[in-house]
Amino acid sequence: MIARHLREEAALSTDPASPMWADARPVVADRDPLGAIVAGHRTEIRARWSDRFLFFLFTCPYETLYLKQEPSTDQETNLLWNWDVAEVFIGADFERIRKYKEFQVSPQGEWVDLDINRETPGEEIGWRWQSGMLVEARVDHARKIWYGAMKIPFASIDVRPAAAGQEFRLNLYRLQGPPPDRKYIAWQPTGALNYHIPEKFGRLRLDDAAG
Numbered sequence: 001m002i003a004r005h006l007r008e009e010a011a012l013s014t015d016p017a018s019p020m021w022a023d024a025r026p027v028v029a030d031r032d033p034l035g036a037i038v039a040g041h042r043t044e045i046r047a048r049w050s051d052r053f054l055f056f057l058f059t060c061p062y063e064t065l066y067l068k069q070e071p072s073t074d075q076e077t078n079l080l081w082n083w084d085v086a087e088v089f090i091g092a093d094f095e096r097i098r099k100y101k102e103f104q105v106s107p108q109g110e111w112v113d114l115d116i117n118r119e120t121p122g123e124e125i126g127w128r129w130q131s132g133m134l135v136e137a138r139v140d141h142a143r144k145i146w147y148g149a150m151k152i153p154f155a156s157i158d159v160r161p162a163a164a165g166q167e168f169r170l171n172l173y174r175l176q177g178p179p180p181d182r183k184y185i186a187w188q189p190t191g192a193l194n195y196h197i198p199e200k201f202g203r204l205r206l207d208d209a210a211g
Helices: none
Strands: 002-005 027-029 043-049 053-061 085-091 099-105 111-117 134-140 145-153 167-176 183-186 202-210
Touching: 027 167, 043 167, 053 085, 053 167, 085 145, 099 145
Parallel strands: 002 043, 002 202
Antiparallel strands: 027 043, 043 053, 053 145, 085 099, 085 167, 099 111, 134 145, 167 183, 167 202
16 A cells, blocks of 8 residues: 655545545455455545654445444544444554554544554553544445544654655454444455454555655
8 A cells, every 4th residue: 555645734534535635546445354355345545644644544335334322532432343443453563563553433433542462462552552543534324435534643653753665564444334244344354354463464655756
């Protein structure tokens, strides 16, 4: 996945046609963790970067929304993955790939961020970690598409300052719809009914082309 550079810091947008996202080439998540096509849920994900932040936009077709009652958008929601979410798993350390960060946004604008350590799970900070991320979301009920955007501080991902050419280990996921027909959607299928398999992650590269 390629993220193009933003000339200036920007506010979040959930509109794929906005100046922020119009020239961002999307990747597609449309398979379940085992690699089978998930019909009707072809998800486009775009990325941009600025000197301080990494941005993602998910465009998420759906059949049925599965939402948490009484959502909270002013504090993070633990266990948010029990409802509809879009997820970014990202790691900067190519030597210790089982340490990475996880970011989620729901159609209602709920969020959660997690510090994952699969090497020594007892040291995992989990959802108590605070990244400083921001999110925006909206639902187009007529078209049955929801949009989720994330603005993630680079300092929460990497000790290095952001620079063109940097690469990160990345995977992108969705959890969608109510059980028993819940949909599990991945950019890079993991080969198992488990998203936490960093050996199967893809890569994100920061491009120096400005837009």
